[in-house]
Amino acid sequence: MSGSKRGVVSMLGDLAGALTPLALRDLSAEIADRLRKVPTRVNEFGFDDWGMEIASVRRAVLPAALLYRYYFRAQTFGIERLPPGRLLLIANHAGQLPFDATMLGVATLLEAEPPRIARGMGEFWIPQLPFVNWLATRSGQLVGTPENCVNLLEAGECVMVFPEGVRGMNKTFDQRYRLQRFGTGFMRLALETRTPIVPVGIVGSEEQQPGLANLKGLGRALGMPAFPITATFPWLGPLGLLPLPVRYRIHFGEPLRFEGDAGDEDAVIEEKVEQVRQAIGELLERGRAERPAVFL
Amino acid sequence: MEKVLITGIAGGQGRLLARRLLESWEVCGADWVPWEGHPRGVTTYQVDLRKKKFEDVVRTEMPTAVVHLGMIRHFRGDPRQRHEVNVRGTKQLLDHCAHHGVQKLVVVSSGYVYGAFPENPFYMDEDSPLSASRTYPEIRDLVEVDTLASAFIWKYPHIRTCVLRPVNVLGYFVHSMIGSYLRMDRIPTLMGFDPMMQFIHEEDVCEAIALALQQGLQGVFNVAGPGQVPLHTAIRETGGKTLPLPEIALRPLVDRMFRLGLFPYPAGALDYLKYPVTLSGRRFVEATNFRPLFSLEEIFHSVRR
Numbered sequence: 001m002s003g004s005k006r007g008v009v010s011m012l013g014d015l016a017g018a019l020t021p022l023a024l025r026d027l028s029a030e031i032a033d034r035l036r037k038v039p040t041r042v043n044e045f046g047f048d049d050w051g052m053e054i055a056s057v058r059r060a061v062l063p064a065a066l067l068y069r070y071y072f073r074a075q076t077f078g079i080e081r082l083p084p085g086r087l088l089l090i091a092n093h094a095g096q097l098p099f100d101a102t103m104l105g106v107a108t109l110l111e112a113e114p115p116r117i118a119r120g121m122g123e124f125w126i127p128q129l130p131f132v133n134w135l136a137t138r139s140g141q142l143v144g145t146p147e148n149c150v151n152l153l154e155a156g157e158c159v160m161v162f163p164e165g166v167r168g169m170n171k172t173f174d175q176r177y178r179l180q181r182f183g184t185g186f187m188r189l190a191l192e193t194r195t196p197i198v199p200v201g202i203v204g205s206e207e208q209q210p211g212l213a214n215l216k217g218l219g220r221a222l223g224m225p226a227f228p229i230t231a232t233f234p235w236l237g238p239l240g241l242l243p244l245p246v247r248y249r250i251h252f253g254e255p256l257r258f259e260g261d262a263g264d265e266d267a268v269i270e271e272k273v274e275q276v277r278q279a280i281g282e283l284l285e286r287g288r289a290e291r292p293a294v295f296l
Numbered sequence: 297m298e299k300v301l302i303t304g305i306a307g308g309q310g311r312l313l314a315r316r317l318l319e320s321w322e323v324c325g326a327d328w329v330p331w332e333g334h335p336r337g338v339t340t341y342q343v344d345l346r347k348k349k350f351e352d353v354v355r356t357e358m359p360t361a362v363v364h365l366g367m368i369r370h371f372r373g374d375p376r377q378r379h380e381v382n383v384r385g386t387k388q389l390l391d392h393c394a395h396h397g398v399q400k401l402v403v404v405s406s407g408y409v410y411g412a413f414p415e416n417p418f419y420m421d422e423d424s425p426l427s428a429s430r431t432y433p434e435i436r437d438l439v440e441v442d443t444l445a446s447a448f449i450w451k452y453p454h455i456r457t458c459v460l461r462p463v464n465v466l467g468y469f470v471h472s473m474i475g476s477y478l479r480m481d482r483i484p485t486l487m488g489f490d491p492m493m494q495f496i497h498e499e500d501v502c503e504a505i506a507l508a509l510q511q512g513l514q515g516v517f518n519v520a521g522p523g524q525v526p527l528h529t530a531i532r533e534t535g536g537k538t539l540p541l542p543e544i545a546l547r548p549l550v551d552r553m554f555r556l557g558l559f560p561y562p563a564g565a566l567d568y569l570k571y572p573v574t575l576s577g578r579r580f581v582e583a584t585n586f587r588p589l590f591s592l593e594e595i596f597h598s599v600r601r
Contacts, residue, residue, distance in 0.1 A: 044593065045525045045533075050418055051492045051572070127414035127571055130488025130543065137492075147417035 007296035011245070014070045024062075027069065031061050034115040039084075040157065048140075049155065050119075050148075056138035057117065061109060067099070068106040072204065074248035076111045077287070081252050083196050086153045088186060089118060089160040090276050091200035092179060092284060093168035096228050097241050100205035103248050104160055116158040121149060123225070146189060153193040160200075161186045163273070170226035173210035177203075177284050182277050184269045191272075192262035199253035199276055201283025207294050208243035209233075246294055251283040297322045300509065301359035303389060304366030305340055306331035308469035309404070309498060313363060314338050316502040317509075324357050326350060327366060328381075345385035354392040361400040361509055362393055367441060369406075369473060371434060371560060382437040383444070390448050393455060401457045402508045403445035404501070407494075407518065407575050408473075409438060409461065412567035418492075419576035422461070422516045432564030446516055456512035460504060462519040463575055467498030467598050476560060478599055482539040483531055484546060490528045491572040496521030497590035497598060507584040520577025521595065522588045527569060533596035543570070 035054050042048045046055060068074045091104060101120055108116040120136075121144030127133045142148045152159050162168065163182040171180060190197050211228045219227035233240030256279065258272050300317055304310045305325025314323050315335060324339040325331070331340050339357070343350045345366055354362075366385060368378045386403070393401050410420055411428035426443065429436035442459060449457045464474040474495075477483065496519065504519045531538050541549075547566060553559035580586055590598075 043523050043525070044591075045529055047492070047525060047529075049524070051526060124415050130486070132488075134488055134490050137490075142418065143415065145415065145417040147419070151417075151419055 007293070011073065011296070014073055023070075024066075027065055028058075028062055030110070031058055031065055034109055035061075037114050038109075038117055039114055040117055041155075050140070050142055050152070051137040052117070052140040053138045056135075057140060060135065060139040061106060064102045064106050065110065068103055068110070068248070071245055072099075072103060072243075072248040074103055074107060074204075074250060076107050076250045076252065078252040079107065079111045079250075080113065081254055082108070082112050082116065082158075082198060083255050084114070085156045086193065086195045087116070087158040087255075088153070088190050088195050088197045089158065089200050090186060090197055090280065091160065091162055091202055092177075092206070092280055093162035093164045094171065094176065094202075094206040095208040095243060096170060096211060096230065096233070097209065097243070098162075098169060099208060099243050100202045100248075101160065101162065103205070104200065104202065104250060107250050108158060118158050118160040119152050120160055146185065149186075149189050150193055153189065153195050166225045170211060170214045170228050172213060173207075176206040176210075177288065179277055179281055179284075182273050184266065184273050187258065187269050187273050187276070188262045191258055191260050191264075194257075196255040196257050197276055198255050199279035199283060201251040201253070201280050201287050202248065203251065203284060203287035203291060204246040204248040204294070205243075207246045209241060244295075247291070247296060249287050249291055251287045253279045253283050298361060299324065299357065299359040300361040300363060301325065301354065301357060302363045302365060303327070303345060303385075304364075305334075305338075307365060308467070308471050309465070309501060310365050312467075312469055312498055313365070313502045313505060316499075316506060321361075321509075324353075324359065326353055344381075346381065346388055350388065351392050351396075354396050354398075358396065359398060362389070362398050362402070363505055363509070364389055364401070364403045364445075367438065369438070370471070370476075371554070371562060375434060379437040383440045386441045386444055390444060394448075394452050398455060400509055400512050401445075401448070401455055402505050402513075403441070403457070403459045404505065405442040405445065405459050405461045406438060407461050407463045407573060408432075408435060408568070409442050410573055410575070412491075412571040412573045414571055416571055416573060418572060418574050420518075420574065421576045422518055422579060431567050432562070434562045434564060449514060449516070453514075456514045458508040458513040459516040460501075460508060460519050460580075461517065461575065462501050462504065463494035463496050463521055463577075465498055465501055466495055466595050468600060470498040470501075473561065473565070475599065478531060478534045478536055479601055480536070483536045484539045484541055484550070485527065485531070486546060486566060486570050487540040487542045489543075489570045490526040491568075491570060492524045492574055493527050493530055493572070494520055494524040494574055495530065495592060495595050496588060497595045500588040500590055503589065504580070504584075504586055507586055511584060513583060515579075515583075517580040517583065518575035518577050519580050519586070520575050521592075522590065523592050524574060525592060530596065533593070534599040535601050 167180040306327035
C-alpha cells in the first residue's frame with residue numbers, strides 16, 4: 001500500500017521534473033554526449049550512407065527521451081549483453097502505435113555501451129509521405145527491404161525488427177503478451193550476414209493502448225495497415241491513440257548465434273525463428289512476473 | 297598505338313575523354329555537331345550515327361575500340377527524333393562494331409535507368425530491374441539503349457563490351473541533366489522531400505572509361521563517385537537557391553510548362569527529387585580498383601553558376 005503510494009508520488013515527481021527546463025537541458029546534453037560515442041560513420045557533410053544525420057537524431061530523440069524518462073519511466077535489464085558490431089534486435093510489437101520501437105531506440109542510445117542507434121525497417125509508404133520520410137531518413141530509419149537490412153548489417157549497424165508486424169501491434173487486449181506469428185525474413189538475413197540476434201522482451205507496451213477490436217476491412221479501405229478500436233480511438237480522433245502512462249521494462253536476452261544456409265526451406269528456418277520467439281516469450285514472462293504493477 | 301573511336305566527341309564528356317585518351321591512344325571521333333578547335337592528332341567526322349556515312353568512318357578508320365557517348369540526353373528537341381537517334385543510332389553502332397573488327401566497346405549509359413521509386417533499396421546493384429520508363433517514359437530510349445548494349449555482351453562474347461552506369465555527373469564541361477538543374481536560378485524542389493543523391497566528377501567518369509578500355513572490361517557496371525548527400529545539401533553547396541513547392545502544385549505545373557517548352561524536364565523527372573536512386577559501385581571497384589579522385593566538395597565547386 002505504502003509502496004504503491006510512494007510509486008505514485010515518485011511518478012508525479014518525475015512528471016513535474018520533465019517540466020523544468022533544467023532537466024530538459026541536462027537530457028539534451030546527455031543525448032549529445034551519447035551521440036558523440038555512437039560508432040556510426042558519417043561523411044564530411046554529417047550524413048551516414050543512408051541519410052541519417054546526427055544533428056537531426058539529436059532533435060528527434062529529445063521528445064522521445066522525455067517520454068522514455070518521465071512518462072514511461074523506462075527501465076532496461078541486461079542491456080550490457082549487446083555485442084559490439086552488427087546486431088539484430090528482435091522484439092515483441094504491441095500498443096497500436098510503435099512507441100515500443102521508439103523506446104527501444106532511446107534505450108540503446110542512452111543505456112548501451114557503446115551507445116547504438118537502432119535502425120528501424122519501415123513500411124513502404126513512409127517514403128511517399130512528405131516530411132515524414134524526411135524525419136524518418138534523418139533519424140536513421142530505412143525502408144524495410146532485405147537489401148537495406150543486409151547493407152546496414154554489413155556496415156556493422158544495429159537493426160531492430162519486429163517480426164510480428166501489425167499482427168502484433170494492432171492485436172486486441174485479450175491477446176496481450178501472446179506472441180503472434182513471426183515473419184522469417186530476419187532469420188534468413190541473420191544467417192546470410194552471420195549476425196548475432198538479441199531477443200528483446202518489451203513489457204508495458206502491451207498495456208499502453210488496449211485494443212478492443214481491429215477493423216481490418218475498414219483499415220484496408222482507408223489505405224491503413226489496421227483500424228484499431230480502443231476505449232479512446234477513434235472517438236477522440238488521433239489523440240485517442242496516445243498511450244497510457246504504463247512503465248516500460250525492456251529485457252534484453254543473451255545473444256543467439258545461428259548457423260546454416262540462408263536459402264534453407266521454410267521448415268528449417270522456422271525452427272530457428274521459433275527459438276527466438278521462445279526466448280522473447282521467456283523474457284516477457286519473467287518481466288511480467290517480476291514487475292510490481294503495470295503503471296508503477 | 298591502338299585506335300579509339302568516340303561517338304559524341306564534341307560534347308563535354310567527349311572532349312574531356314578525347315584529351316584524356318590522347319596520351320595512350322590514337323583518337324578519332326564522330327558527332328552530329330562539329331568540334332571547333334579540337335586538339336591536333338584528333339580526327340573528327342561530322343556525321344549522323346544512323347547514316348551510311350558513319351559506317352564508312354568505322355570501316356576506314358578501323359578502330360580497335362569504341363566509346364559510345366553519342367546520345368541525346370536533353371529534352372529540347374522532338375521526342376520522337378531523340379528516341380530515333382538514341383536507339384537506332386546505338387543499334388547501327390553495335391552492328392558496325394560487330395562487322396568491322398572492333399575488339400573493345402564501352403557504352404556510357406546512366407544510373408537513371410533504374411528509375412526512382414519509393415521501394416528502391418539503397419545502393420542498388422547491376423541486377424536491379426531497369427524500371428525508369430514506368431513513371432518517366434521520356435527516357436525509355438536510354439533504357440532501350442542500355443538493354444541493347446547489355447544484350448550485345450552475350451551476342452558477341454568475343455568483343456569486350458562494357459556498359460557503364462554512372463551516378464549523377466557534374467563538372468565544368470559536361471552538360472548533364474543534374475548539372476543544368478543545379479544551375480537554375482531558383483531550383484524547384486518537392487516540399488518535404490530530400491533524397492540522398494550520389495555524384496561523380498566528369499574527370500572521374502573519363503577515368504572509369506579509360507580503365508574499362510585498358511582492362512578490356514566485359515559486363516555491366518554501376519560507377520559510383522566519392523559519396524552522397526541529400527539534394528538540398530547539394531543545392532546549398534553549389535550555391536543555389538531552392539524553391540520548395542508542394543508536390544500537388546509542382547507536378548501539374550511542371551507537366552504544363554514542359555509541354556509548353558518553358559521548363560527543361562518532364563514531370564517524371566520529379567521522382568528523382570523525391571526518392572533516392574543510389575547505386576552500388578562495388579562491382580566496378582572490385583574489377584578495376586577504381587577510386588574517384590574528386591571529393592564531393594571538389595565536385596560541388598566545379599559547378600559553375
